[in-house]
Amino acid sequence: MPREMDELQTVWLGLKAHIEQLAAERQQYLEVFEQAPDAYLVTNAEGTIVEVNGAAVDLLQRRKAQVRGRPLPVFIAPERRPGFRSRLARLAAGDRAADRRWRSLLDSRGVRIEVSVTARVIQPPGGGICWLLQPAA
């Protein structure tokens, strides 16, 4: 059955090349996200964290599994949460005026960290929000 084996090998090599190409595409963007010097998070439009990079894990002092799936406001100091939620709601509603930098206070395992928050809505609206958290100088 040598002919079928040749054909199977051709198919296998083609499959392998396709997977490698997809993996290379993912790797480029993955590295931009993961190797960034500052904390990046991605939430859905409601503020639930769907992805978090290494710098964010360090800032929040938690493992990725402890952060993913949780609402971002729970990591904000309680007294600042109403304001944060209000901003989040405006971002989700597509208010571009909310799409700017502001200061907030993280509560990271009892340690308070003043941070500069920058948010950008993924278009079209409803696609989620990208967040940058930088400890304030």
Next chain:
Amino acid sequence: MAGKPPEWLATTVGAVRELMMRRLEAASLDDQSRRETERALEELDVMWEELQGQAAQLARENERYAQFFEFAPDAYLISDAGGNIREANQAALELFRAARGDLVGRSLDGLIADDERAAFLTRSLGVMIGSAAVAPPWQANVRTLEGSTLRVEFSVRAIPLKESGIGGVCWLLRPAR
């Protein structure tokens, strides 16, 4: 659907499948050959199903990270090792006040103020030629495509490009404060 195997691959798999099915239907096949062909057909089906699953998952992950790049809160450019811009995200387009087509394909050093170009190349050279993974952040004046000057802080690191994993450079630009 993003990540779907290319058409030629689906056609090849279909053709090989058909070939094997015809052999199985042929009365002339002996028992051993029949078993080998059946096994090969089964392997082909399993391989194809696994590929489609893997491809769909990679495509989903790629979409997620690609979306982050496009809508990141920071301006990002991705260039090849020669400094030619391959990709620019939304924040970068806003920073340079440019349409994507005006940035992609352009040499990045052409966007640096004339009197700072030599210093820019010196600072980024290590990452561009692959002798360093990152360069210490530095500030420089850039020219927007409208002709105004903006002072930005550059952070640079090496990344694999999505085309065959060859070396590229990721440029993070933030307005200097």
